[in-house]
Amino acid sequence: MILEDLTKEYDQLQLKYGAKELDSIYYGGCTKRPDICFVFMNPTARNIASLKTWKGPKFPWIGTKNIWDLFYAVGLLNNKIYQEIRQKKGSEWSEEFARKVYKDVIKHSYFITNLGKCTQLDARSLPDSVFLEYLSLLEKEIDFIQPKVVILFGNQVSSIVLNEKISVSQVRKKCFIKKINQTNYKFYSVYYPIGNGRFNIDKSIEDIKWIIENNC
Numbered sequence: 001m002i003l004e005d006l007t008k009e010y011d012q013l014q015l016k017y018g019a020k021e022l023d024s025i026y027y028g029g030c031t032k033r034p035d036i037c038f039v040f041m042n043p044t045a046r047n048i049a050s051l052k053t054w055k056g057p058k059f060p061w062i063g064t065k066n067i068w069d070l071f072y073a074v075g076l077l078n079n080k081i082y083q084e085i086r087q088k089k090g091s092e093w094s095e096e097f098a099r100k101v102y103k104d105v106i107k108h109s110y111f112i113t114n115l116g117k118c119t120q121l122d123a124r125s126l127p128d129s130v131f132l133e134y135l136s137l138l139e140k141e142i143d144f145i146q147p148k149v150v151i152l153f154g155n156q157v158s159s160i161v162l163n164e165k166i167s168v169s170q171v172r173k174k175c176f177i178k179k180i181n182q183t184n185y186k187f188y189s190v191y192y193p194i195g196n197g198r199f200n201i202d203k204s205i206e207d208i209k210w211i212i213e214n215n216c
Contacts, residue, residue, distance in 0.1 A: 010117040018118035022050040027113035028059030035109040035216040037147035042116035050119040056095030063090035076108045149215045154192035
């Protein structure tokens with residue numbers, strides 16, 4: 001299997017669960033034993049790569065700002081590129097700039113993905129049953145790239161991936177071990193730092209810095 005084989009399945013699930021006028025968003029970053037695999041929830045139309053007119057890579061968070069605040073704060077983004085992101089409107093991201101940003105992501109040895117790849121028009125919540133259809137595909141992603149550590153954002157994603165009820169506030173800096181295809185991987189759960197979770201971004205930064213210091 002190669003990682004790109006999964007995109008056909010993601011596209012099929014987009015037709016089933018996502019907005020019909022948008023494309024699925026896949027993953028991006030370092031695919032060869034990265035230090036960290038970051039797992040978010042699902043993409044929205046704010047990612048301009050989801051537009052049918054976008055011919056560039058379908059990477060997470062293209063055309064957005066806030067998540068790059070987090071990556072910059074934990075030392076995973078070049079200052080010059082960060083300043084460029086802050087100055088650009090979402091619509092001003094080009095294919096060339098998206099690749100430039102993700103070249104820096106690769107340089108810093110991390111991989112960005114979502115549990116659900118079905119792009120929605122807005123940040124509506126999705127039921128567990130939808131995310132569960134993506135779980136085995138996410139596990140294939142993780143086992144293919146073989147990260148040192150996986151960081152899960154939020155209670156819902158953490159609970160589904162770890163198959164137990166998770167409250168991030170109760171498990172900060174706690175390591176969970178999950179076996180995927182005969183390999184044990186280390187997982188941590190941190191606060192979701194975007195949207196309504198923005199007020200928890202300082203806690204996310206603190207925990208991610210600690211995880212990096214103790215695992216990477």
